[in-house]
Amino acid sequence: MTHSVLLRLIQPKDGSATFEPSELASREAPRASLGVPRLPEGPDRVHSSVLNRQGAVSEPLLSRPTALESAALRHPRAQKQVNDDIQEILFTEEQIVAGIDQVAAEVTEHYRGSKFTVVSVLKGSCVFASDLIRRIPIPLELAFVSASSYGDGTVSGRLELNFFPSDQEVSGRRLLLVDDILDTGRTMSSLVGAFRERGAAEVRSCVFLDKPGRRALEYTADHRCFEVDDQFVVGYGLDYAGEYRNLPFVGALRPEIYQQGSSGPETVSPAKTLGD
Incomplete structure (x- = not known):
C-alpha cells in the first residue's frame, strides 16, 4: 500500500512537463542502489508519481516495473534478499491484502454473535494472524501455540506442542487455529486433535497458504x-532457516539457496520451517 504524494512539476508554456533536477535525482537514487535500470528520459516519463511509505519513488505509469522490481523498490533489504535470493514473486502486497480481506469476511460471518479465540501458530503465522485479526470487526481473544516439526533446515522431525499461555482455557471454547501454510497436514491435524482433547467446543482452521500437493494425510x-x-x-512470515519472514510479499526461493550444504535430495524437502 502506498501513500500518494504528488511531486511538484515545472510546466513550461509549450505544454511539456519535467521534474525539478533535485526531484529527478531523488527519484533515481533507490533504483541505482538496487541495481535496477534507470528510467527512460524525456516524454516516456509520467508527470505524476508517488512516494511510498519508505520514501522511495514508485515507477511511472508509462514504464511499469516487474513484480521483482516493485518489491525491490519497496523493501530496504531488497538488494540481497530480493534481487539475489528470490526466484519469483508469487503474491504481491496488494494481492495479500485482498486475500486476507476475503478470509476475514468469511471468519466474521461464521463467528458473528458468539465468542471465539484465535490461536496463532508460532512463528510463521504471526504476520498473517496480526493482519487477519485487525480485519475482523467482532470481539475475539488471542492465544498462541508453538508447533515445531523442523529445525534450521527442511528435514521433518518429531512434533512438539507448547501453548501460550500454558494455562489457556479452551474447554467449551470455539477456536480458530491460524497458520501460515498447510503442507503435509500433520501439524494442523495434530493441533486440532490436541485442542479437542482439551474440550474445545469447536476447532476450525485458517491458513495463509495451502499446498494440497504435499499432503501426507487427508486434511x-x-x-x-x-x-x-x-x-x-x-x-510474509514464512522463512528459510529463520530468514525472509519480514519480506512484504510471498516469493519462491531459488533452489540453490536451500540446497546449499545439502548432502542430497533425501535431506531437502520443499516445505517450510514451521507449521506444516
Missing part, C-alpha cells in the same frame, strides 16, 4: 487465502 482447511504449487516459499 482440508476451513479457510485459506491462497493455493500454491510445490515450491519453497518465503516472505
